[in-house]
Amino acid sequence: MKIRTDLLLEELSEKTRTNLDAGREFLKKDLDILNNRPGEKKWSPLECLEHLNLYGDFYLPEIERAIATSKYQPEDVFKSGILGNYFAKMMMPQEKLRKIKTFKDKDPIGSDLSREAVNRFVKQQEQLLDLLCGASQVSLTRTKTGISISKLIRLRLGDTFRVVIYHNERHVIQAQKAMPDPQDQPVAY
Numbered sequence: 668m669k670i671r672t673d674l675l676l677e678e679l680s681e682k683t684r685t686n687l688d689a690g691r692e693f694l695k696k697d698l699d700i701l702n703n704r705p706g707e708k709k710w711s712p713l714e715c716l717e718h719l720n721l722y723g724d725f726y727l728p729e730i731e732r733a734i735a736t737s738k739y740q741p742e743d744v745f746k747s748g749i750l751g752n753y754f755a756k757m758m759m760p761q762e763k764l765r766k767i768k769t770f771k772d773k774d775p776i777g778s779d780l781s782r783e784a785v786n787r788f789v790k791q792q793e794q795l796l797d798l799l800c801g802a803s804q805v806s807l808t809r810t811k812t813g814i815s816i817s818k819l820i821r822l823r824l825g826d827t828f829r830v831v832i833y834h835n836e837r838h839v840i841q842a843q844k845a846m847p848d849p850q851d852q853p854v855a856y
Contacts, residue, residue, distance in 0.1 A: 668746075668747040668752050669744055669745070669746050669747070670744070670745055670747075671743060671744055671745075672741060672742060672743060672744060672745045672803075672807055672825075673803075675745050675807070675825060675828075675829075676799055676802060676803055676807075679799055679828050679829065679832050680796060680799050680800075682832050682833075682835075682836055683792055683795050683796050683799065683832055683835070684796065685836070685839075686792050686832075686835045686836060686839050687789060687792035687793065687796070689839045689842075689843065690716070690785060690788045690789040690792055690839075691789060693712060693716065693785045693788075693842070694782065694785050694786070694789065696712075696846070698781070698782060700712070700846060700847060701713045701780075701782070701785070702780065703845065703846065703847050704845070705844075705845050705847075708776070709845065710775070710776060710841065710842075710845060711780075711845055712842035712843070712845045712846055713775075713780040713781075713784045713785070713842075714775045714776055714778065714780065715838045715839070715841050715842035715845060716784050716785055716787075716788040716838070716839075716842055717775035717778060717780055717784045718769065718775050718838060719788060719791070719834070719835050719838050719839075720784060720787045720788055720791060721775065722815060722831070722834065723787075723788075723791040723795075723831075725815045726812075726815065726827065726831050727791060727794055727795065727798065729812050729813055729827075730798050730802075730812055730824070730827060730828070730831075731798060731801075732812075733805075733810050733811065733812045733824055733827075734798065734801050734802055734804070734805055734810070734824070737805035737806065737809075737810040737824075739805055739806035739808075739809040739810055740805070740806060741803060741804060741805055741806055741807070742806050742807070742808055742809075745807045745808055745823075745825040746808050746823075747823065747825065747826055747829075748822060748823050748826055750820065750822065750826075751822040751823050751825075751826025751827070751829070751830070752826065754814075754822070754826065754830045755826055755829035755830050755833055758829075758830050758833035758834040758837055759833045759836075759837070760833070760836050760837045760840050792835070795831070795832070795835075798828075799828065802824060802825075802828065805824070806824070807823060807824045807825030807828070808823050808824075808825060809823075810823070810824040811823060811824065812824055812827040814827070814830075
């Protein structure tokens with residue numbers, strides 16, 4: 668995949684702003700609603716966001732380090748790597764989501780979560796917007812980051828952003844769908 672760097676950064680910034688807005692909406696919800704699990708083995712909205720926080724704990728410092736230490740000037744066109752493009756496409760939200768097994772250390776099911784999980788998610792989205800802004804000063808193709816599943820694999824910075832942001836988008840949608848329908852709630856008299 669090839670795309671103008673400025674267009675990629677704008678697209679990813681827009682998706683991140685949408686995720687940030689969703690996080691702010693979650694802050695307005697009652698904690699019982701946020702802890703609602705739509706099924707025995709399904710995540711609650713808070714568990715979805717905590718899953719993203721756990722990945723953010725790895726990727727945000729990794730991205731920040733890569734930007735801070737990059738020696739490469741920005742280019743006009745970002746060229747995705749084969750593996751990075753594969754991972755990014757796998758994370759993209761689709762009408763019929765393909766289930767992907769998560770790693771045990773990133774699975775928050777059954778965790779005792781509070782509104783702090785939403786606050787952390789909101790802060791991470793704000794930090795991600797700042798990192799996207801800083802990324803305009805370096806090469807998204809030649810600057811590399813590590814990934815959470817292997818120290819041996821490194822992705823292009825642009826691909827890492829795509830993977831993280833598409834993953835965020837995917838689970839924000841999941842969190843929204845996990846919310847109970849207000850029409851299904853009993854009416855208090």
